[in-house]
Amino acid sequence: MPTTEPTGAGARPALAPELARRCYLDMLTARRIDEEAVALQRQGVFPAYVSLRGQEAAQVAGALAIDAERDFAFPTYREMGVALALGVDMPGYMASHRALWHGGLYDPAASRFAPINAVVGGPVPHAVGWAVGERLRGGPGCAVAYFGDGASSEGDVHEAMNFAGVYGAPVVFFCQNNRWALSVPNERQVAGGSVAARAAGYGMPGTAVDGNDAAAVHTAMAEALERARSGGGPSLIEALTYRVEPHSTSDDPTRYRDLAEEHAWRERDPIPALRARMEADGSGDEAFFTEAEKRAAERAEAVRDAVAAAPEPDGSELFTHVFREPTEELARQRRVWREEVEL
Template identity: 60%
Template structure:
């Protein structure tokens, strides 16, 4: 990776961190009902997303992939608007941005990514999918089915696990049999790679290699990025009830942004912070300017053709307004 690319990734990580911090502040102020912080996972998210080809690849996130959205250039007001519960899956163009609406179902985006990858293979588009999940989600049945399906059909998909050591309050050692998510890949006949998830360059290189292999017909890869969630699981969580202060302090010393900053001059660090501050201000103002959407849009765009059940719900809703 050349110096320009490394500076770009550092700048994106700083932006992701500052947006994340501001989102927490907005939640505490009552602007956002809830939020899932990503502090400490910036290298895993930015490094992997930066390896994508936006002209042909597609990403399928959970509810915590702010760094992925930042790296892919997604409209951040539209992305964060999902936390305001005013639109289906966010007010950004997922088709144009190549980032699917984020998914709050544990393991949910993984099956979607495999379905997209099957379509890409049948259409011979040459693109690959990447899907994100945590170490806790790796124990979901859907993930195993998705990996098996991808292995059988040699699908162009990268399963990107951010192993932050905790499935909310349950340590990974108590819910990942064998101790490694990447090691499971061999059982499905696909590649498995474990990488330092706090090293943005290592993540970028591992993901780029997996995507290249997927596009070339080499099949799927499981990447297990070993990282740490420096903040709580969500804004309603208290990690002090299950994590030790010593453990948190040890991982703070391995902060991915601090590590990357050691390679850069002070001028680059100052420029990254200035850029982040300007974007944070614009995003905050944009979020606070949003107003509730018309209530009838609750029934819009759920299906291409409304189902009988959905139409019945819509009629019942309208009747309740007239009652």
């Protein structure tokens, strides 16, 4: 039966010291890149941006359980921390937020990280399709499908989970439940109050974990991936976290939620929480945390400068990679565009 209480309610999992240090550095780096990205939007470099602040543990700790040699992650538009943990070229990833190219300028096949998908629930059926194909070819990989609590109400997600359950696809459905589907709270769009509980209807285990507890997330993801690799089929993980920033830089959350709620969740910040556990168990000392801050800031600044300086693509690329064989209408539009830009 699915577990609907966070793993953290009982015995708390722990991270090995080296893994904890890697996780902390990546979480902190994701936070610093996120801050630079918001600043770039305010400066007009990015037309818009979606922040992951508060969800670093859910993204980074889970991604560190993924095997980048054989698995494949299918992200939404908010999984910058997953991209970072998997070693994706970050200026190439951030190029999508600057609107330089659909899905980013990195290599999805080499990165094992699919192009950014802004369709709500869109990555989920893609992940299942890849997982079924991987099983049919006898490959060892698993797919990880990322989606939010709002996307869990989409028909595509239900169909994909049912298909995966019927065919035993090696896929992990990873829901970051950040409590708000844009301006709609959980209680108004998740019947029964739990995404994890729905897993039973698709013949798979569902587990809810504290999404701000890096060790709990990592443990849940590692267990789900191992289950899929051993032929156990799909799993659903619901990482209970919170979106402390607006849905995007175009959003005003003061119109629909209480500031006191935001402040309470900021006190549950996953980065200081991981630091406290590392200090308590000896995984990190003051020298490590000082060096991590330095490295994270330097990496964030390098990513900022690289994506801001990246050249804009030629306008003719509006018409490439649309159809394998261009249609007459597309050719006409390209001629009209060329005539206009050459005036």
